[in-house]
Amino acid sequence: MNSPSLNGPHNDAAQAASGGCPVRSAAPGGLTRLYGPEASADPHNIYAQLRKQFGSVAPVLLEGDVPAWLVLGYRENKRVLDNPRQFSRDSRIWRDWEEGRIESTSPLIPMLGWRPDCVSQDGEPHRRLRGAVTDNLQALAARGIRRHVTHFANKQIDAFADAGRADLVAQYAEYLPMLVLTRLFGLAEGEGRRLATSCAQLMKGGEDAVAHNERIMQVLGELAERKRAEPGSDFTSGLIEHHAGLDEDEILSHLRLVLITAHNTTSNLLARVLQLILTHTTRLAGLVSGQLNVSAVVEEVMWNTPPLAVLPGRFATADLELGGQRIKAGDLLVLGLTAGNLDPEIRPDAGVSIHGNQAHLAFSSGPHECPGQGVGQAIIETAVDVLLHRLPGLRLATPAGELTATASTWEMRLDRIPVEFTPQPAAV
Numbered sequence: 430m431n432s433p434s435l436n437g438p439h440n441d442a443a444q445a446a447s448g449g450c451p452v453r454s455a456a457p458g459g460l461t462r463l464y465g466p467e468a469s470a471d472p473h474n475i476y477a478q479l480r481k482q483f484g485s486v487a488p489v490l491l492e493g494d495v496p497a498w499l500v501l502g503y504r505e506n507k508r509v510l511d512n513p514r515q516f517s518r519d520s521r522i523w524r525d526w527e528e529g530r531i532e533s534t535s536p537l538i539p540m541l542g543w544r545p546d547c548v549s550q551d552g553e554p555h556r557r558l559r560g561a562v563t564d565n566l567q568a569l570a571a572r573g574i575r576r577h578v579t580h581f582a583n584k585q586i587d588a589f590a591d592a593g594r595a596d597l598v599a600q601y602a603e604y605l606p607m608l609v610l611t612r613l614f615g616l617a618e619g620e621g622r623r624l625a626t627s628c629a630q631l632m633k634g635g636e637d638a639v640a641h642n643e644r645i646m647q648v649l650g651e652l653a654e655r656k657r658a659e660p661g662s663d664f665t666s667g668l669i670e671h672h673a674g675l676d677e678d679e680i681l682s683h684l685r686l687v688l689i690t691a692h693n694t695t696s697n698l699l700a701r702v703l704q705l706i707l708t709h710t711t712r713l714a715g716l717v718s719g720q721l722n723v724s725a726v727v728e729e730v731m732w733n734t735p736p737l738a739v740l741p742g743r744f745a746t747a748d749l750e751l752g753g754q755r756i757k758a759g760d761l762l763v764l765g766l767t768a769g770n771l772d773p774e775i776r777p778d779a780g781v782s783i784h785g786n787q788a789h790l791a792f793s794s795g796p797h798e799c800p801g802q803g804v805g806q807a808i809i810e811t812a813v814d815v816l817l818h819r820l821p822g823l824r825l826a827t828p829a830g831e832l833t834a835t836a837s838t839w840e841m842r843l844d845r846i847p848v849e850f851t852p853q854p855a856a857v
Contacts, residue, residue, distance in 0.1 A: 463499065463739070463763075464492045464634065469836040472738060476501060476768040485772075486752030489763075491838060492536050492634050495525060497742070497761040498754065503772040503790070505752045506764050509743050510794040513551040516743035516762060518797060519543060523744050524759025536638040539631050540741045540839065541761070546682035548797060555796060557673050562683055563800045565667035569613055570803050572662065578811035581608040586819050593852035594826060596845045597703050601816070603629075606695040606808050610688060613804075615663035616652055624648060625696070628689050633837045642685075649684045653677070687801065693840070695805045697736035699812055700843045702726055706813070707848065708829040717817060723810040725784060732770050732783050735791035739839050740764040766790040767841075820850040 461479060462468055468475055476499075479487035485502025500506050509516045520543045525531050531538070543549045547558035585605055589595040607625035611618055627641040652665055660666035664687070668680050675683070705726055706712045715721030743762045750756065769790045771779055783789075792799040799805075817823065825832075826847040833844045 460488055460490045460496070462490045462494070463838045464490075468838070472836045472841060473767075476765060476771075480768070484753050485774075486754045486756075486762075488754075491761075491763070493531075495531065495535070495537060495761075497763050498751075498756060499739070499763055499765050499768075500752070501765045501768040501772070502752055503769040503775045506766070506769040506790055507794055508751065509762060509764060510790075510797070513555075513796055515746055515749060517551055517746050518549055518555075518743060519551060520549065520742070520744060522746065522759055523761055524757075525761065527759065534639055536634040536636065537741075539638050539642040540634075544682040544686075545676075545679045546686045548686055551796070558675070558679060558683065559796075559800065561668055561671040561673040561675055562687065564671065565664050566687075566801055566804055568667055569664055570807070574609070574613070574804060574807045575811045577609050577612045578605075578808050579815055581605055581612075582812050582815040583819070584608075586816065587855040590819065590853040590855055594847070594849050596847055597816075598700050598843055598845050601812070602696050602700040602703060602846075604696075605812055606699065606805075607692045609808055610692055613664050614652065614684065614688065615656055615661055615665045616648070620648060624688065625692060628692050629842075631689065632693050632839055634839075645685055645688065646681060649681055649688070653680055653684065690799070691801050691804060694736040694799075695808050697840055697842050698727070698730060698805065699809050700846065701730045701734045701736070702809055702813060703816075703846055704832060704843060705730055707823070707825045707846065708832070713817075713823075716813070723813045724806065726813075727806065727809055728785075728787060728789075729783065731789045731791040732786075733779070734841070735766045735770060735789065737791070737839060738765070738767040738836070738841050740766055740793060741839065763838075764790070764793075766793075819853060820848075821853075822849075822851040824849055 461475060463472075463475070479489070479499065480501050485500070485505045487499050487501060489497055489499045491497050500509055520526060520541050523531070523541070547555050547562060550558065582605060585601050585608075589600050595601070604622055604625050607628070608618065608621040610616075611621040611624070624645060627644045630641040631638050631645070653669065656663070656665045656669055660670065665684060668675055668683055702723070706716065712721060712726055716723065716726070741763055743764065745756045745758055745760045745762065747758050748756065756762070770776075776783075792802055826849045832846065834841050835844055836842075
């Protein structure tokens with residue numbers, strides 16, 4: 430198979446491999462779209478059908494019918510993530526971009542476009558920039574993140590505690606991580622909700638993605654200017670003052686990277702953890718009694734519903750073979766983290782407990798593995814502990830089967846978690 434193109438061998442492969450088995454969300458040329466209403470309705474079915482047709486690596490279309498390879502196999506995902514010399518994160522070698530087929534206004538650009546940050550580079554430039562990020566994240570952790578989470582968690586709960594009912598997505602998980610991040614970044618608390626909305630819209634893609642990205646950059650640009658004049662003990666000041674000597678563009682790009690990634694993944698993961706706790710009463714009872722800790726629940730969610738379903742993206746540095754497909758230099762690959770975690774080759778029975786096994790793909794892998802795992806874990810564990818302590822009798826207010834989620838190319842987010850509990854006064 431040659432490189433993914435709308436008019437080339439991709440179509441031949443789709444027809445030859447299908448064996449008459451239709452794929453939902455198919456474009457006119459026979460390729461499968463990872464975006465749009467049909468793809469959003471049932472992404473797991475699409476992953477399964479693609480695996481059945483193509484195996485561990487499948488040709489797909491992203492927004493704007495941009496061709497890419499979706500990596501479905503666990504081992505193939507690991508190979509791509511662990512080998513930056515073969516699969517670079519530098520989108521400047523993306524052939525469709527080089528040859529002018531991707532507009533600068535494409536909704537893919539906020540997710541895939543090159544920036545002067547550690548995610549967009551490999552080798553020594555990556556190590557230099559990543560060092561600045563990890564040093565400052567570790568400094569924040571040392572100062573104590575949990576007190577900020579406790580403060581904002583109680584503040585969120587105070588808004589609905591006396592009502593005896595709430596939606597734990599819209600009134601808790603959707604905004605809590607961003608409120609914590611505003612404090613860690615040195616931003617005004619009032620910016621939190623607007624930034625959370627822009628981050629969510631950017632991940633959804635669509636025509637507003639670029640505008641929301643510009644809004645985020647404007648806020649962060651103003652923040653960096655303020656912190657140069659009045660530094661403090663926050664992540665922004667730490668980047669500005671770091672010995673790696675980041676320039677202005679590098680500072681802004683890393684503020685954007687950490688803000689968007691940390692908020693979107695943590696808010697989605699928090700909602701999924703709450704869903705698992707509330708739909709499996711043994712988990713809830715175990716947490717309340719102290720026989721189970723939150724980290725075990727988080728680990729289970731990381732395997733079965735990771736916060737990023739599909740990770741953007743890698744670019745082949747040379748012609749090579751992956752999962753039985755012939756990948757061409759400059760081809761775009763996107764990493765199916767959910768599909769890889771559920772790969773029947775490594776999990777023939779997805780219902781079997783994976784307790785204690787942290788080999789999931791949810792944090793990525795290799796040189797670009799997420800450096801903010803500890804921050805996210807602290808936010809989620811504290812948020813769950815505060816919620817269970819504050820709201821006795823917490824339970825779902827709707828049958829578990831009626832909980833719905835909305836998917837985009839990159840993630841699948843719960844729409845709502847309606848709950849009931851014994852009404853409580855606001856915290857003093």
